[in-house]
Amino acid sequence: MLVTSSIVKEDGSVELQQMRYVIAVAETSSFTRAAERCLVVQSALSHQIARLERELGAKLFERTSRRVRLTQAGAAFLPAARQCVDAAERASAEVAGVVGEVRGRLVIGLISTVAAVDLPGVLRDFRQRYPSVRINLRAGASEELIEQVKQGTVEAAFLGLPTTARPDGVNARELARDRLVAVVAPDHPLAAESAVSLRRLSTEVFVDLPARTAGRIQSDQAFAAAGLSRDVAFEVTNAYLTSRLVEQGLAVAMLPSAYAPQLTGVTTIQVTDAPTRVEHVIWSRAELTPAAKAFLALLDIQGKGTGSHA
Incomplete structure (x- = not known):
């Protein structure tokens, strides 16, 4: 250096x-x-x-x-x-941990559509118990968060991955599985439908995550497996922007059904052959800080560097 x-x-x-x-x-x-x-x-x-x-x-x-x-x-x-x-x-x-006080800094990574855990609620409980800990929340793509946990810059992270992917090089716990739903503007022709197929959706213009990200791959794989292609005209990095573009009628989207109820100004529709997303929490295989151990304990995860692997 x-x-x-x-x-x-x-x-x-x-x-x-x-x-x-x-x-x-x-x-x-x-x-x-x-x-x-x-x-x-x-x-x-x-x-x-x-x-x-x-x-x-x-x-x-x-x-x-x-x-x-x-x-x-x-x-x-x-x-x-x-x-x-x-x-x-x-x-x-x-x-401080030796004398029973948990303090320091806790860095948590998350995707924008985390839904398997009520993270604000968990952080509220954590804050009440450990008011001396300073918390840094970092939003990002799942693959980026895995690397950051490996490098030690993030201590725990919440991911969303296709069923074909597993977090590598980190401790992981599967939290939930969820199917994607279609999200359209309220005045879209599909808004009155109770369900729609991938084939019908493939004729629409899409907004989705950037290519080759884990969140995008799950949808790309589903369309490819059905022998279909689609037009992804807009690429964004968070669900809020996705829903706003959908609300304006610029595109349709596919988002996790457990996350969709948080959206406003859009209509959600079941997809008959929708892909499945798996949410994981991951943490480093190295020794964790007292704050990270305490956080994982709130999730009923021991978090001592030897947790279960997804």
Whole structure:
């Protein structure tokens, strides 16, 4: 790494708070927003980063009137800074866990259509029991979340996968299976139907997840197995945008039946030969933080790195 050999001050260390400031600026691309996140005035944050840059002998950020971005040195510094901050926070949380206090940070990944678990309800209970834990929710595609759990940047995640796919390299528990339903605008010709086939749907324009994502594959496989093709004119990354495009009559969609009741402004229709989606919760095979163990315990999952595999 370009700068790790020189990540030292005169006393032999870089302050953790300076690292937190660098991480915040890198993630927000703004000194102003980074200062707001870190609950400090911008001048103090800027001063500490400038001081760190002098000590390192390298600029970490390129600053213009329009944007802030990492330099080559900054890009090299950032992963090590994250590791140091994460290690310090984990060490503090582990010590607290020994004396019976669960604190620290919990990073949870989820797809936008998670329905097998009442996640807001679980988080409400978790928050009541462990108010010192700071929770970070990250939405993403199932395959991305699996990689993030493997890498340790996400501690637990909720996925939706086709029946042909299994989470690999992580601990996993199957939560539920659910068939997809068609979602159309209220004034769509199909809205009055009680059920529809894939063949009939294949004549419609679709909005769906991006190609080759797990959520898209389950529908693509179903149409292909029936010898059908379809026109996916719109690709989006979350269910809210999907439903809004459907509401405007721009396309139809297929979404999990357990999730569909949350939608407004659209009509759902049963699909006679619909594909099935499997929801999983996954967690790392490495030792978990006390916060992650406590969260999984609320789901009745032991979560000690040796859970069941889907």
